[in-house]
Amino acid sequence: MGRQLTISCFRYNPNIPGDKPRMQDYKLEEYEGMTLFVALNDIREKLDPTLMFDFVCRAAICGSCAMLINGRPRLACKTMTRTLPSRFTVMPLPVFKLIGDLSVDTGTWFRDLQVRAEAWIHTNKKFDFNALEVRMDNKIAEDIYDPEQCIECGCCVANCITANIRPDFIGSTGINRLYRFLIDPRDERTDAEYYEVIGNEDGTFGCVGLMACDDMCPKEIPLQENLAYVRRKMAAAGLKLTFQGVKIS
Amino acid sequence: MELAKNLQTTINRSYGKTDLYVDLAQSISGVLLIGFLWMHMLFVATIVVSPELFNTLSEGLDRYYLAQVGIPATILLIIVHIFLALRRAPVRLRDMRITYRMAKMMNHYDTWVWVGQVVSALFVGVMASIHLWIILGAWPLRAATSAARVASTGPADATWGAFTFPFFIVFYVIFLIAGEYHGGFGLYRILVKWGWWERHTMGWVLKGITVIIVGLGIAALYTFTQIAASLPAGGVIH
Structure with a gap:
């Protein structure tokens, strides 16, 4: 016999007129190797088919199942129920738009971020379909691998006080995203061009340094290092800028 | 790639350098103030060694106009720092509510420490x-006047008969702890934001320094009360 779990779930569907936000308890039996993702699926299958939550990969790769588990943003699929007390709460992530119950729309937020942060390789090189791909130095490939692991789950946005109270702040994930391009030699942007994108209060200089992102990132990306690197780099770029208009190309 | 270039030129507005200067100035003013605070406490702690050393140092600061320049400069720095750091603090009621709820719900150490920094900033100010x-x-500050000030029981004792309460000792103990807390964790946060160091190790080093400085401050306060007790009529107010 496993433990009897009581999962207190946030329930609210904004699409049902008159529906009120409330907490609802679900009781189920825990078994070996159970993750919260499994438990929520059990609830939906056996107890309540109306419970809304997101999941795709169940292996901490898609970033869909991030939610507040006992108050902290975590991935449901990466959280073993045995690490939790027998009674715990699950709530949707703050900051993002609520779709219903535990499901939030991180997509719109991240789409906006990618456009504002210009999160793609900027290059003037013409792509040659027939040529062999240029080899990348192993050290650089490894350096890029770290920030590139971000799965856009939104945990670092949800647990950031600044992101919670300043809607335009691009968050740890945004700064980390720019870090990924800053260290990529294929991106031909100058530091001055990067500065235009994040050298401001909504970007790197908006971070207060509370480090909840660094402590709670489900992918354990070294965010403290990456954020500090971008801040130093952008400060250096900003102090050298002349601002007669930043040249593109 | 032409699309990308067009996006870059049309989407982004130029922010200029104000945000950078303001952020940099906040950090620099913070570093200068914690430097001042630690130096101040080391100077005050010379009282533990001997009142003569304290007086020599104090007279030296006056003679070379270090105090006359240093004090107004520090006041100016504090005012600048308040204005720069205030833009970080949750000032709207809505922001305060979110901050408190998030800190409580996540129960995350660094977030709570920052809430403490905002509160201690009010005390320090x-x-x-x-x-x-x-x-x-x-003015001028000498061992005897400082001792009398620290040990004085406040204006209440003159009007309230036998009622005495060591207001200034309580005041200075709270001031010392609030100041060192705010400064110590402030420096930690500055280094986290800009620095290269692993923050947990760095946090312990700064906590160690803070405990030592608070210890020195308490020792200095104790020494002052001992000196005051030896003064004629228990010293004078101020």
Whole structure:
């Protein structure tokens, strides 16, 4: 016999007129190797088919199942129920738009971020379909691998006080995203061009340094290092800028 | 790639350098103030060694105009720092509510520490003003005057008969702890934001320094009360 779990779930569907936000308890039996993702699926299958939550990969790769588990943003699929007390709460992530119950729309937020942060390789090189791909130095490939692991789950946005109270702040994930391009030699942007994108209060200089992102990132990306690197780099770029208009190309 | 280039030129507005200067100035003013605070406490702690050393140092600061320049400069720095750091603090009621709820719900150490920094900043701001007002009214600072000030039981004892309460000791103990807490964790946060160091190790080093400085401050306060007790009539107010 496993433990009897009581999962207190946030329930609210904004699409049902008159529906009120409330907490609802679900009781189920825990078994070996159970993750919260499994438990929520059990609830939906056996107890309540109306419970809304997101999941795709169940292996901490898609970033869909991030939610507040006992108050902290975590991935449901990466959280073993045995690490939790027998009674715990699950709530949707703050900051993002609520779709219903535990499901939030991180997509719109991240789409906006990618456009504002210009999160793609900027290059003037013409792509040659027939040529062999240029080899990348192993050290650089490894350096890029770290920030590139971000799965856009939104945990670092949800647990950031600044992101919670300043809607335009691009968050740890945004700064980390720019870090990924800053260290990529294929991106031909100058530091001055990067500065235009994040050298401001909504970007790197908006971070207060509370480090909840660094402590709670489900992918354990070294965010403290990456954020500090971008801040130093952008400060250096900003102090050298002349601002007669930043040249593109 | 032409699309990308067009996006870059049309989407982004130029922010200029104000945000950078303001952020940099906040950090620099913070570093200067914690430097001042630690130096101040080391100077005050010379009282533990001997009152003569304390007086020599104090007279030296006056003679070479270090105090006359340093005090107004520090006041200016504090005012600048308040204005720069205030833009970080949750000032709207809505922001305060979110901050408190998030801190409580996540129960995350660094977030709570920052809430403490905002609160201690209020204490430091008010208490530093009182402290400055009193010391500037009792210039010059010497071992005897400082001892009398620290040990004085406040204006209440003159009007309230036998009622005495060591207001200034309580005031200075709170001021010392609030100041060192705010400064110590402030420096930690500056280094986290800009620095290369792993923050947990760095946090312990800064906590160690803070505990030592608070210890020195308490020792200095104790020494002052001992000196005051040996003064004629238990010293005078101010």
